[in-house]
Every structure is written in structure tokens, then in C-alpha cells.
Amino acid sequence: MNTNPSNIMALTSNTSNKKETVCIFGTGDFGRALGYRMIQSGYSVVFGSRQAQTSSLIPKDAEVLSHAEAAQKAAIIIIAIPRQHYNFLTPLAEILHGKVLVDVSNNLKLNQYSQSNAEYLAQLIPGAKVVKAFNTVSAWALQSGPLDASRQVFVCGDDKKAKQIVMDIVRALGLTPLDQGSLLAAQEIENYPLQLFPMWKFPIFLSLGLTAFFFFYSLTRDVIYPYVYENKDFSFFIAISIPNRICPIVALILLALVYLPGVLAAIIQLYRGTKYSRFPDGLDKWMLCRKQLGLVALAFAFLHVLYTLIIPIRYYVRWRMNSGVLSQALNNRTDPFINTYGWLNDSYLALGILGFFLFVLLGITSLPSVSNSVNWREFRFVQSKLGYLTLILCTAHTLVYGGKQFLNVSSYRCLSVILLLMARER
Numbered sequence: 001m002n003t004n005p006s007n008i009m010a011l012t013s014n015t016s017n018k019k020e021t022v023c024i025f026g027t028g029d030f031g032r033a034l035g036y037r038m039i040q041s042g043y044s045v046v047f048g049s050r051q052a053q054t055s056s057l058i059p060k061d062a063e064v065l066s067h068a069e070a071a072q073k074a075a076i077i078i079i080a081i082p083r084q085h086y087n088f089l090t091p092l093a094e095i096l097h098g099k100v101l102v103d104v105s106n107n108l109k110l111n112q113y114s115q116s117n118a119e120y121l122a123q124l125i126p127g128a129k130v131v132k133a134f135n136t137v138s139a140w141a142l143q144s145g146p147l148d149a150s151r152q153v154f155v156c157g158d159d160k161k162a163k164q165i166v167m168d169i170v171r172a173l174g175l176t177p178l179d180q181g182s183l184l185a186a187q188e189i190e191n192y193p194l195q196l197f198p199m200w201k202f203p204i205f206l207s208l209g210l211t212a213f214f215f216f217y218s219l220t221r222d223v224i225y226p227y228v229y230e231n232k233d234f235s236f237f238i239a240i241s242i243p244n245r246i247c248p249i250v251a252l253i254l255l256a257l258v259y260l261p262g263v264l265a266a267i268i269q270l271y272r273g274t275k276y277s278r279f280p281d282g283l284d285k286w287m288l289c290r291k292q293l294g295l296v297a298l299a300f301a302f303l304h305v306l307y308t309l310i311i312p313i314r315y316y317v318r319w320r321m322n323s324g325v326l327s328q329a330l331n332n333r334t335d336p337f338i339n340t341y342g343w344l345n346d347s348y349l350a351l352g353i354l355g356f357f358l359f360v361l362l363g364i365t366s367l368p369s370v371s372n373s374v375n376w377r378e379f380r381f382v383q384s385k386l387g388y389l390t391l392i393l394c395t396a397h398t399l400v401y402g403g404k405q406f407l408n409v410s411s412y413r414c415l416s417v418i419l420l421l422m423a424r425e426r
């Protein structure tokens with residue numbers, strides 16, 4: 001066993017170009033990819049395999065030995081073998097005693113086993129120091145260079161020193177280790193690769209739901225009602241007018257939902273009189289996907305801006321403007337200039353511009369490369385103070401636009417269409 005400080009020194013110092021020997025059990029896709037990458041980074045690699053023969057696929061600078069022989073050559077052993085074959089390790093328990101065992105395995109289903117693979121390994125070889133790592137990088141990403149995929153490697157383990165050694169290897173391979181704590185975190189780490197955009201699911205489904213709701217609401221109000229009661233065909237509203245009504249509303253609701261859980265959490269903390277208790281599960285998950293909620297909201301706000309910018313070139317708008325001018329001319333009348341309208345219109349546009357500007361600023365500061373360059377206090381300042389200001393500006397923008405008229409007309413129109421439908425049913 002040689003996990004003494006001199007070894008750790010050798011691993012961390014960049015001046016020694018020959019780093020220590022690492023053993024990899026299993027010459028499958030992942031074992032080979034990892035071995036290849038390690039050799040490139042200056043490590044000596046020994047493979048432990050069932051057949052001690054070199055195939056052309058195995059990196060040529062690596063030795064291939066039996067499991068027992070290979071294990072004796074290194075203090076760190078990476079187990080690149082699926083969990084269901086782990087029991088072949090039991091006879092090797094004596095050789096593996098005191099060594100750092102790195103579990104890289106993944107499962108096929110979420111929570112496939114009650115115990116995480118890494119904990120199972122630790123239980124099989126009680127004398128070894130098990131560290132979970134590398135399961136979130138693919139063999140493909142390792143071979144094609146780290147820039148192509150996520151560089152983050154989640155690491156967890158009960159032995160601090162062992163974890164440190166593994167994190168240094170991760171760094172030497174050009175990846176970014178993220179310490180996730182003790183081996184208890186392994187279950188969660190093993191579930192990561194099986195999840196599909198876990199943080200995006202809720203924001204995306206929510207925005208789709210809201211979009212559908214407001215679409216039918218606006219359809220009833222602006223297309224079906226005029227068609228039924230005034231026999232006017234405004235179906236072309238579906239292309240721009242209705243989307244441009246949906247986008248700001250959904251953006252505003254989502255943005256409000258970014259800040260609502262923080263308020264709820266504060267209320268819960270005040271009510272409970274302590275901040276040292278867990279939040280309800282739903283609130284916890286909601287808090288965790290706030291960034292994604294905010295980014296989806298920003299996308300909707302962006303669409304709203306685009307839809308608004310093209311208003312002057314729309315045929316319908318130009319036609320309405322022209323016919324307004326014509327009817328004034330024909331009736332020999334001039335509409336007076338109303339100062340209040342000037343103020344209302346300009347202030348609602350100004351609020352919208354400022355709100356959108358701050359919204360974009362919020363989005364930019366949530367990018368990892370930007371948020372890494374500011375400290376926690378600065379980040380908090382931008383994300384909370386600026387966030388609330390954005391929310392206020394955007395809400396004011398919407399209200400000045402004519403929330404009152406909008407709601408009155410809408411509810412009246414929607415209700416009458418619904419009543420008509422019900423009457424038809426009978």
C-alpha cells in the first residue's frame with residue numbers, strides 16, 4: 001500500500017512528467033478509453049484482465065496482466081467492469097486491502113439496486129478505500145477530447161486522502177472534479193447519467209402548459225368571438241398577434257415563479273423559527289430549477305421583443321393605419337393629440353426596454369463563466385436585487401399596456417363563447 005504523502009506529491013506536482021502507476025481492471029470500451037487518456041497525461045497504466053494478452057485495441061504503452069498481478073503494481077485501481085461481475089473481486093480482497101478502488105460504473109435504470117454500486121463495492125472489499133468517479137463521462141468523450149462534452153466529474157468517497165488522489169487524477173486528465181461528499185452521494189451520482197435534462201423538465205412542461213392555456217384563451221377572445229358574434233375572420237392572428245400575447249404573459253409568470261420559492265422559503269423559515277430544517281420536497285426541487293425557469297422566461301421575453309419589433313411592417317397594421325388616416329381625411333376631421341396617451345405609450349415602451357435589458361443582464365450573469373468571476377455577495381446582489389427590479393419593471397410594462405381593458409374584454413368574450421358552446425350542446 002502506498003498512499004503516503006510522497007505519492008500524493010508526485011501526483012500533484014506538474015514538474016515530474018512520469019506520474020504514478022494506475023491499474024485499470026477491465027479492458028472494455030471504458031477501461032481502454034480511460035487508459036489511453038491516462039497514458040497521454042503521463043501516467044503508467046497496467047490493465048488487469050481475464051485474458052493477459054494484448055489486443056490491438058489496447059493502448060500499446062500499457063501492460064496487460066492478470067487481475068492479481070496488476071493490482072500489486074499500483075495503489076489506485078479503477079474498476080471498469082459492470083457491477084454484476086463485481087463478485088470476481090472477492091478472492092482478491094487481500095491484495096486490494098488498503099488500495100484506492102475507483103468505481104466508475106453506471107446502471108441501466110434509475111435506482112436499479114437499493115444500494116449504490118460504489119457502496120456495494122465497499123461492502124465487498126471492506127479493507128479498500130472506495131471512491132466514486134468518472135461515471136458521468138463517456139468513453140467517447142474521453143477519446144475525443146474533453147472539449148466535446150461535459151468536463152465535470154463528480155467524485156465522492158469516505159476516505160479524504162483517497163478522494164484527493166482521485167481528484168488530482170481527474171484534474172491531470174483535463175477534467176474538472178466536483179467533490180460531492182461521502183459515499184452516500186454515490187446513489188445520486190449514479191442516477192445523473194440516466195436523467196434526461198432533469199432540471200429542465202419542470203420549466204419546459206410548465207411553459208408548454210401555460211402556452212397552451214393562453215393560446216386557447218386568446219384564440220377564444222380574438223378569433224372565435226369576432227367570428228361568431230361579428231362574423232369577422234381574424235384567423236391570421238394565430239401567426240403573430242396571439243403568440244405576441246402569449247410570450248410576455250408566460251415570460252412574466254415564469255419570472256415571478258423564479259422569485260416566489262425564495263419568498264415561500266423565507267415564510268416557512270420564519271414560521272418554523274429556524275433555518276436548520278429541510279424544506280418540503282417540492283419546494284426544494286423548485287428552488288433547484290430556478291435558473292432554468294429564468295432562462296426559459298428569458299427565451300419567451302426575447303420572442304416577445306422580436307414579435308413586437310416587426311409590428312410596423314405587418315400588412316394588417318399598415319392597412320389599419322392607412323384607413324385611419326383616410327377616414328380622417330374623408331370626414332374632414334383631425335384627431336387631437338392627447339398628451340396622456342403620449343406619456344402612457346412611451347412609458348410602457350420604456351419600461352419594457354429597461355425590463356428586457358435587465359432580464360438579459362440576469363441571464364448573462366447566470367452563465368457559469370460569468371458567475372464564477374464574481375463573488376457570492378455580488379452574485380446574490382445581481383440575482384436577487386436586479387431580479388426583483390426586472391420583475392417590477394416587466395409587471396409595470398404589462399399593466400400600463402392596458403391590463404384592465406385586457407382582462408375585462410377577455411373575460412367577457414371568453415364567457416360568451418363558452419356559454420354559446422354550452423347552449424349548442426343542448
Ligand SMILES: NC(=O)C1=CN([C@@H]2O[C@H](COP(=O)(O)OP(=O)(O)OC[C@H]3O[C@@H](n4cnc5c(N)ncnc54)[C@H](OP(=O)(O)O)[C@@H]3O)[C@@H](O)[C@H]2O)C=CC1
Nearest residue numbers: 026027028029030031049050080081082085105106138139
Ligand atoms: N462505456 C462508457 O461510455 C461508460 C462506461 N461506464 C462504466 O464502465 C464500466 C465498463 O463499461 P464498458 O467498458 O463500456 O463495458 P464493456 O462491456 O465494454 O467492458 C466490460 C469489461 O469488463 C470485463 N468483464 C466482463 N465480464 C467480466 C467478468 N465476469 N469478470 C471479470 N471481468 C469482466 C471485461 O474485461 P476483460 O475482458 O479485460 O476481463 C470487459 O471488457 C461499466 O460499469 C459502465 O457502467 C461508465 C461511464 C461511461
Ligand SMILES: [Cu+2]
Nearest residue numbers: 248304352397
Ligand atoms: Cu411587452
